[in-house]
Structure formats: C-alpha cells, structure tokens
Amino acid sequence: MNKLDQPWSDKLRKIDPYVAGEQPENDNILKLNANENPYPPSPKVEAAIRSLDFAKLNLYPDAGVSGLRSSLAAYYNVSKDEIFVGNGSDDVIALSFMAFFNSDKPILFPDVTYSFYKVWCSLFSTPYKTIPVNNIFRINPDEYKGPNGGVIIPNPNAPTSIGEGRDFIVKLLENNRDSIVIIDEAYVDFGDYSAVELIKEYKNLVIIHTFSKSRSMASFRIGIAIADKELIGVLEAVKNSYNSYAVSTISMTAAKASVEDEAYLKEATAKVIATRDKTIKRLEALGFKSLPSSTNFILTAHDRLAAKVIFEELKKLGIYVRYFNLPRVDNYLRITVGTDKDMDRLLEGLKKILGK
Numbered sequence: 262m263n264k265l266d267q268p269w270s271d272k273l274r275k276i277d278p279y280v281a282g283e284q285p286e287n288d289n290i291l292k293l294n295a296n297e298n299p300y301p302p303s304p305k306v307e308a309a310i311r312s313l314d315f316a317k318l319n320l321y322p323d324a325g326v327s328g329l330r331s332s333l334a335a336y337y338n339v340s341k342d343e344i345f346v347g348n349g350s351d352d353v354i355a356l357s358f359m360a361f362f363n364s365d366k367p368i369l370f371p372d373v374t375y376s377f378y379k380v381w382c383s384l385f386s387t388p389y390k391t392i393p394v395n396n397i398f399r400i401n402p403d404e405y406k407g408p409n410g411g412v413i414i415p416n417p418n419a420p421t422s423i424g425e426g427r428d429f430i431v432k433l434l435e436n437n438r439d440s441i442v443i444i445d446e447a448y449v450d451f452g453d454y455s456a457v458e459l460i461k462e463y464k465n466l467v468i469i470h471t472f473s474k475s476r477s478m479a480s481f482r483i484g485i486a487i488a489d490k491e492l493i494g495v496l497e498a499v500k501n502s503y504n505s506y507a508v509s510t511i512s513m514t515a516a517k518a519s520v521e522d523e524a525y526l527k528e529a530t531a532k533v534i535a536t537r538d539k540t541i542k543r544l545e546a547l548g549f550k551s552l553p554s555s556t557n558f559i560l561t562a563h564d565r566l567a568a569k570v571i572f573e574e575l576k577k578l579g580i581y582v583r584y585f586n587l588p589r590v591d592n593y594l595r596i597t598v599g600t601d602k603d604m605d606r607l608l609e610g611l612k613k614i615l616g617k
C-alpha cells in the first residue's frame with residue numbers, strides 16, 4: 262500500500278484487496294491460475310449475442326433481469342422471485358454481506374477458504390471468526406454452532422477442492438437456525454451435491470452460483486443467488502440502493518442462452534471431470550499428492566520439491582498456476598484443469614522441473 266503524505270491522507274480508505282490470478286497479455290501463456298473453463302461458451306451464446314438489436318443498446322438494461330430469471334427458475338425448478346442475478350458472483354456475495362450479515366456477532370467461515378471473504382469483512386466492518394479445517398482439510402459442521410452473525414462456506418470448498426454431501430449441509434443448517442447460511446456453490450456443476458433443493462425447507466439458506474467456471478462465461482460477469490423470496494427481496498433492495506443496473510443487456514442475453522443449453526453444460530463439464538481424474542493420476546506418478554477434487558482444479562503438493570519453487574519454474578516455462586503464500590496451504594499448488602492438451606504441456610513442464 263502506498264504511503265501517502267498529504268493533509269487529506271487520513272481520510273483515505275486503507276484496505277488490502279483480494280488478489281486474483283494474473284491475466285497475462287502474451288498468447289503463448291498456459292493459464293491454469295484462475296479456474297477458468299478451457300472450453301468456449303455454448304455456441305447458442307454466440308448466436309444470441311449476434312441476434313441482439315444493436316440499435317437498442319442505447320437503452321438501460323432491464324434492472325429486474327426478467328428474461329434470464331425466468332429461464333433460471335425453470336432450470337432450477339424454483340420460482341422467479343427466488344432468484345437474484347448480479348454482476349458476477351463476487352458482486353452477489355458482496356451484496357449478500359451487506360444484506361444478511363449485520364450483527365455484532367462474528368460471521369463464521371473456514372480458515373482455509375475463498376480469500377475474498379476476509380476482504381469483504383474488512384470492507385464492510387463485519388466481525389468474523391475462522392474455524393480451522395481438520396488435518397485432511399475437511400470442515401466439521403458441528404464446529405459451526407452457537408451465537409454467530411452468519412455462516413458462509415463454499416461447497417465444494419476452494420482452494421481445497423473437497424465437496425461435502427447433503428448430510429453435511431443439513432447438519433450445518435440445523436446448527437444455525439437463527440442465522441443466514443450462505444453456500445457458495447461456484448464449482449458444484451463439476452459433480453457435487455447442490456443444496457438448492459433445501460431452500461423451501463430452510464428459509465435462511467442462500468445458494469450462490471457463478472457462470473464463470475462451469476459455463477465458461479467469466480468475461481460476462483454473471484452470478485446468481487437462490488433463496489426464499491423474502492431474502493431475495495432484501496438483496497434486491499440492497500442492490501437498488503447501490504447500483505440498479507449492474508447486469509448488462511449483452512450479458513443477460515448471453516446467460517439466458519447458456520441456461521437454455523443444458524446439453525452443452527453437461528458435455529463441457531464431463532470433459533473437464535474426465536481430464537481432472539486422469540491428471541490426478543499422472544501427477545501422482547511424478548510424486549504429487551492431490552486432495553480429492555469435486556471441482557475444475559486440483560490442490561496438490563510434491564513429496565520433495567517446494568510448491569513455491571515449482572510455481573516459479575512453471576512460470577518460466579509460460580505455465581501459470583496458483584500459489585498461496587498462506588498458512589497451511591503454502592506447500593500446495595492450485596492447478597486449474599484445462600484440456601487434455603493443456604495437461605500434456607503441464608506434465609511435460611513438471612517432468613522437466615523434476616528432472617524426470
């Protein structure tokens with residue numbers, strides 16, 4: 262952070278922001294550092310954008326995101342007023358912090374988790390308490406109990422890649438009847454349990470999904486919340502007190518086409534899952550141990566070479582992965598699953614680094 266020395270310096274906000282995976286400008290870089298999908302969006306997304314009436318793009322977008330919400334309601338088998346759409350799930354989570362976490366008691370989340378949660382706590386002055394995951398990086402729902410200001414957990418968790426099932430979520434909800442429980446399901450389409458079915462029974466449950474990972478639409482910035490209509494109403498009120506027109510006409514049109522092409526989503530995620538499972542085995546043959554992944558990334562550690570060294574050597578070869586200089590995970594690399602060809606290049610690079 263810059264040290265400013267001006268008469269108004271004490272009036273400036275001091276905050277350590279979230280740092281995203283680097284976006285290189287060179288085309289020859291293999292980007293495995295932001296959990297983007299290696300496949301393009303559905304061809305129906307391209308067709309929908311092309312069929313937009315250019316002469317109408319002078320108008321503000323539909324602030325209620327009505328067309329997309331109708332498609333989402335059909336897809337998730339919920340009603341339209343149980344769906345909120347925002348400008349990426351980071352936007353939806355930030356608005357959820359403002360809408361749902363307004364207690365003097367701390368909100369709870371795991372010590373090893375999405376590092377943005379702490380940043381929002383700091384931005385919104387939300388007190389928080391982290392709860393350590395166990396020695397194999399699992400979360401114990403019985404440690405999320407007692408008075409708190411709310412709970413937020415990604416399932417599957419990031420960056421551990423570990424997913425938990427229905428019993429886990431029900432336990433967490435039963436332990437937290439008096440708080441809002443947010444489940445950030447950013448990676449759920451890669452084959453794990455989704456708790457959307459529980460929103461009818463638990464009126465305090467908020468599910469958050471993103472179009473950035475499984476739907477290959479990170480550049481469009483679309484994220485959603487699914488919850489009881491009373492909670493969705495509060496989110497709408499907060500959004501309309503801050504930025505009413507967050508979602509662009511182009512993005513909502515594109516997202517609607519993606520939702521209506523379920524076959525493409527299934528096909529693209531199945532390819533990523535198959536590549537992931539093969540890659541975990543190939544990594545193992547090189548001396549890496551990976552956590553069991555329910556996502557489109559692999560958290561892995563080598564038995565001999567430090568993660569930081571491998572990270573730096575891969576970078577020299579034009580292969581970007583993620584390294585976290587954080588307690589408990591600083592000997593792990595987070596590697597996004599690309600195409601089979603991408604993984605060949607990764608494995609070749611690792612063999613070179615390991616002298617194999």
Ligand SMILES: *Cc1c(COP(=O)(O)O)cnc(C)c1O
Nearest residue numbers: 349350351375415447471473484
């Ligand atoms: C990628 C990610 C997000 C943010 O996704 P956007 O919709 O691109 O803002 C939120 N939560 C988790 C756990 C993620 O991994």
